[in-house]
Amino acid sequence: MKSFQLIDARSPQEAASLLNKYKGKAQPLAGGGDLLYLMKDRIEGRQIQMPDVLVNLESIPKLDSISYEKGKGLKLGAMALVSDVEANKTIRERFPILAQAAAEVASPQLRNMGTVGGNLCQKPRCWYYRNAHLPCLKKGGSTCYALEGDNRYYHAILEGGPCYIVHPSDLAPALIALNSQVALVGPKQSRTIPLESFFVNTKQNLYQENVLKPDEIVQEVSVPEPKEGSRGFYLKSRIRKSWDFALASAAVQMEIAGGVCRDCRIVLGGVAPLPYRAKDAETALKGKKINEQVALKVAEEALKAAQPMSMNAYKVDLAKTLLKRAVLQAGKV
Amino acid sequence: MANVKIPDSVLVGPEGTKLKAWGSSKELSAVGKPRPKIGAQEKVTGSAIYAYDVQLPRMLYAAVLSSDRAHARIAALDTRKAEALPGVRAVLTYKNIEPVKWEQEGNILRDTVGYVGEPVAAVAAETEEIAYDAIHLIAVKYDPLPSVIEPLDAMKPGAPQLQKAGNVWQGKPVIYKRGDVEKGLKEADIVYEQTYTTSVQHHTTMELHGCVVQWDRDGLTVWDSAQGVNQVRDQLASRFNLPVNKVRVICKYVGGGFGSKNSAKHYHGLAALLSKRTGRPVKLFNTREDEFPVSRHRPKTIQTLKAGVKKDGTLVALYHKAIGQCGPYLDGAALGARATGDGTKSLYLCPNLMTEAYSVHTNTPLLAPTRGPGDTENLFALEQFIDELAEKVGINPLEFRKKNYAEVDQPHDNHHYSSKGLDRCYDMAAKAFGWGQKAKASAPHKKRGIGMSSLIWHGNRTEKSQAGVIIQPDGTAEVVAGIASLGVGAETIFTQIAAEELGMKMESVGIRWGDSSSTPYTINTSSGSRTTAIAGPAVRAAAADARHKLLKAAARLLGIKPTEIATLSIKDGVISTGDQSKKISVAEVARKQGRELIIGTGHRPPNPEDMAIEIFGAQFVEVEVDEQIGEVKVLRAVTAIDCGRWINPLLAESQIQGGFIQGMGMALSEERIMDSRNGIQLNANLHEYGMxxxxxxPDTNLALDPEVIDASNNINAKGLGEPPLVGAGAAIANAIYNATDIRVRDYPITPNRIVQALKERSSGTRQG
Structure with a gap:
């Protein structure tokens, strides 16, 4: 691994100031599962530099907290461990979709290291991007190797182009389905935005998967209290039963009364460069009585814009099945 | 099987005596007993010393720069920046390395590269970090040469030719024939043809490949992670032109080999040359990414099978064509032409048969034996095909196999087998499994299925092996064996064999192994599931020699004539006459011997000439499949293996369980994914390479012993390391078909393949 300087930050603001001070040469370090992996593999290019400085977020007090206030909702510090989210009793009871998603992340060892902020900010799993020998488009080269190469697993069927990554996070689809907000801290000011608008696709920004400025960090994710009768479900498909990213995943959160969906949010993971909000599918679900036929229609709507690549047409069917099942599961009273 | 006749030729004992033929393991005291593995506690607690743990004074760390091109000539190579980096002690490239011939292609480093991952330069530095920084400072300019990655592309006219004989290894396929296939197909009621593919499987050993090497005036000492100390020693001596007594290879424990650590590879040579250049010990271990090309792999294959069967299920003709992918060089290429192996030729009675195997050179890494090489690829295809044939004629797959049972070894002059317990394996595994009963799936969208496969693995050929057994002055015994411990427990079972022969308790027999300078030549390397069957008989012979010498010494002490020592026996460490009138303990004899130790030596008698030796078995699995998302869960596996006598049931069970899991990996998730444009492996990491x-x-992974006593050697064992992997894949594929009516003929059977097949079936573009 390339050698680097590690600086302990004492507050989110100080972390942002340090990033500002070493602009372009520094990266925030959370669990390290992804960042150190990229550094060990020396993944770099014209548009992606390996950092000389790592700003340690673990030294910031209380950034790993998980708190809940009835009526106001849940707050997850950026450094909250994925395993803590998975095990948290309140989350299991009141935000089960989030606990389900957390339980699907990587392996137990990695969940013990991985953080909420790190999970949301991880880099894509495209194996061309992650190959040190190939100067792919996303690293600043001129070719997307996946377009005519092997795109069977971790490439887009929706919103792809000019780069065809998919967003790998399990937490993001669940948190967006829960209508979460994310608080970002810069050296001088902070801002809070819907988590959904935190992510961008590769047409908006080829080199970065979110709107974080180089001197900003994620401080906190806040999840509003779900309305009465709100239910959620997260389903993920992968090759092995553990330690695999999603081939596709589906997050459904909906309010139900008398078997009828009053409101819902539907997000797909592993299919697009960003967690994919399926608004047409939501429209197809709202006001409907949940049954097999409606669930199928919802799935069809969600994937109707799909443009699979040469080897991943199966992911359309996969995502439809997952979404259909998630709708039926969430709708089960 | 209890009345099997063991030929006298394999029971030769010391000084004209004859060893006792062992009966059922129930009658034995040490053999057949579950002795816990020697070294297990050390491994679990972390105190076992592996090559990676070795730290020597003034040791340097090495790193290797490997090629990122599939085929290229090195146009320019600039190492000045690397050499200038503080802490770098040596940089080796083709320009400055001494000429050491490594493969058929020439020197260990050359000015051309033929696959991604081929070594280009090696650095030795004061720390591992400096060594890796240094290799990234080496500037290489490549002139690309025409390359070809896929075997079918390499067989097309106009493809770049990688060898003088062309891209087909040796310029022609390896062909085997008996009878007349065309005639057989004409006689058949049903003719069926199908194509299957298998993927590259890697060894993925937990311990990386590498070694610590010290080359000084005393010669070359290598702390290695190897499957055999002798083969690595011999190869290094030969390549560096050193006397054999100047090369010492030490390897007590190995963190996994599976065929990848049999021989001296590039890293041994580069570490040795760096040590020679710097005059300091050098540690060289690969990165995990480099492991994939360095360990090499099982070939991917494309196999077509065609058969003719009678309506009653009699197999009358079988044709098998296999294309295997090998690297650009001759090294390892033979392994690409082994998929038409023992399974097709021997497993079923078939008068008209032809096999045709092509190993095709491509610009991909080289092949190495990978647990069950050849037969595994063979049976993954053949045993699916057999199920398809059984379905065509409407016979239960198990009955179809029994109907075409071969009592003799057809490709080897119809010799009788030294033992063949396949019928017993079928019956006992089917019974334990509950063959024919399909359980109810756990959810409405899931389906259950059952499947089975036969397995075969070629038994050992005659080889020489020598071992020693020392009776120490306190009456304990020590086996001395020139092996490395591959991790399967050979050293443990050797103590059991010696204890049985010596009439001593297992606990009083220890073993010394893993150092080429202090052990005899017991085996070159532990490959081919041979160690028990090759070295075990030598250990028994050595123990018999020690026993004979012990009895002679005891006879002197007890006042018995030397001609009457046959009346003495040893039980639980006590030597006594038949009427128990005179006794003396082994410890007492040993004490009286003092420093004049009793040293037994023994060698392995040759195999009987008129017997074929093959290992057989049957594997049954139950799966649950969620076909809409392509998810397969193996719920149960039952494996019965006729490997001859189970010397240690505890170790046999763990071999079978581990082997099944490795086969399951190959069937369901393990696959090298390589970009066919540039030869770069895309999943060269343990996360995406799906072990x-x-x-x-599976929660249930049952191993059954058919209690076969084999006639080919004095311990009645054939070998077990590889067989449990061989039939796993087809059994799983057959079970998936039984569950879903979807036949996926490409391994691994990953979710994309199942979902795609389901879609094709529902849209009518696919049948079955």
């Missing part, structure tokens, strides 16, 4: 996790393995 099974603990959640993927």
């Amino acid at each position: 099974p996790t603990s959640l993927d393995v």
Whole structure:
């Protein structure tokens, strides 16, 4: 691994100031599962530099907290461990979709290291991007190797182009389905935005998967209290039963009364460069009585814009099945 | 099987005596007993010393720069920046390395590269970090040469030719024939043809490949992670032109080999030359990414099978064509032409048969034996095909196999087998499994299925082996064996064999192994599931020699004539006459011997000439499939293996369980994914190369002993390391078909393949 300087930050603001001070040469370090992996593999290019400085977020007090206030909702510090989210009793009871998603992340060892902020900010799993020998488009080269190469697993069927990554996070689809907000801290000011608008696709920004400025960090994710009768479900498909990213995943959160969906949010993971909000599918679900036929229609709507690549047409069917099942599961009273 | 006749030729004992033929393991005291593995506690607690743990004074760390081109000539190579980096002690490239011939292609480093991952330069530095920084400072300019990655492309006219004989290894296929296939197909009621593919499987050993080497005036000492100390020693001596007594290879424990650590590879040579250049010990271990090309792999294959069967299920003709992918060089290429192996030729009675195997040179890494090489690829295809044939004629797959049972070894002059317990394996595994009963799936969208496969693995050929057994002055015994411990427990079972012969308790027999300078030549390397069957008989012979010498010494002490020592026996460490009138303990004899130790030596008698030796078995699995998302869960596996006598049931069970899991990985998730444009492996890491996790393995993974006593050697064993992998894949594929009516003929059977097949079936573009 390339050698680097590690600086302990004492507050989110100080972390942002340090990033500002070493602009372009520094990266925030959370669990390290992804960042150190990229550094060990020396993944770099014209548009992606390996950092000389790592700003340690673990030294910031209380950034790993998980708190809940009835009526106001849940707050997850950026450094909250994925395993803590998975095990948290309140989350299991009141935000089960989030606990389900957390339980699907990587392996137990990695969940013990991985953080909420790190999970949301991880880099894509495209194996061309992650190959040190190939100067792919996303690293600043001129070719997307996946377009005519092997795109069977971790490439887009929706919103792809000019780069065809998919967003790998399990937490993001669940948190967006829960209508979460994310608080970002810069050296001088902070801002809070819907988590959904935190992510961008590769047409908006080829080199970065979110709107974080180089001197900003994620401080906190806040999840509003779900309305009465709100239910959620997260389903993920992968090759092995553990330690695999999603081939596709589906997050459904909906309010139900008398078997009828009053409101819902539907997000797909592993299919697009960003967690994919399926608004047409939501429209197809709202006001409907949940049954097999409606669930199928919802799935069809969600994937109707799909443009699979040469080897991943199966992911359309996969995502439809997952979404259909998630709708039926969430709708089960 | 209890009345099997063991030929006298394999029971030769010391000084004209004859060894006792062992009966059922129930009658034995040490052999057949579950002795816990020697070294297990050390491994679990972390105190076992592996090559990676070796730290020597003034040791340097090495790193290797490997090629990122599939085929290229090195146009320019600039190492000045690397050499200038503080802490770098040596940089080796083709320009400055001494000429050491490594493969058929020439020197260990050359000015051309033929696959991604081929070594280009090696650095030795004061720390591992400096060594890796240094290799990234080496500037290489490549002139590309025409390359070809896929075997079918390499067989097309106009493809770049990688060898003088062309891209087909040796310029022609390896062909085997008996009878007349065309005639057989004409006689058949049903003719069926199908094509299957298998993927590259890697060894993925937990311990990386590498060694610590010290080359000084005393010669070359290598702390290695190897399957055999002798083969690595011999190869290094030969390549560096050193006397054999100047090369010492030490390897007590190995963190996994599976065929990848049999021989001296590039890293041994580069570490040795760096040590020679710097005059300091050098540690060279690969990165995990480099492991994939360095360990090499099982070839991917494309196999077509065609058969003719009678309506009653009699197999009358079988044709098998296999194309295997090998690297650009001759090294390892033979392994690409082994998929038409023992399974097709021997497993079923078939008068008209032809096999045709092509190993095709491509610009991909080289092949190495990978647990069950050849037969595994063979049976993954053949045993699916057999199920398809059984369905065509409407016979239960198990009955179809029994109907075409071969009592003799057809490709080897119809010799009788030294033992063949396949019928017993079928019956006992089917019974334990509950063959024919399909359980109800756990959810409405899931389906259950059952499947089975036969397995075969070629038994050992005659080889020489020598071992020693020392009776120490306190009456304990020590086996001395020139092996490395591959991890399967050979050293443990050797103590059991010696204890049985000596009439001593297992606990009083120890073993010294893993150092080429202090052990005899017991085996070159532990490959081919041979160690028990090759070295075990030598250990028994050595123990018999020690026993004979012990009895002679005891006879002197007890006042018995030397001609009457046959009346003495040893039980639980006590030597006594038949009427128990005179006794003396082994410890007492040993004490009286003092420093004049009793040293037994023994060698392995040759195999009987008129017997074929093959290992057989049957594997049954139950799966649950969620076909809409392509998810397969193997719920149960039952494996019965006729490997001859089970010397240690505890170790036999763990071999079978582990082997099944490795086969399951190949069937369901393990696959090298390589970009066919540039030869770069896209999943050269343990995360994306899908070895099974603990959640993927079946809860029930049962191993059964058919209690076969084999006639080919004095311990009645044939070998077990590889067989349990061989039939796993087809059994799983057959079970998936039984569950879903979807036949996926390409391994691994990953979710994309199942979902795609389901879609094709529902849209009518696919049948079955």
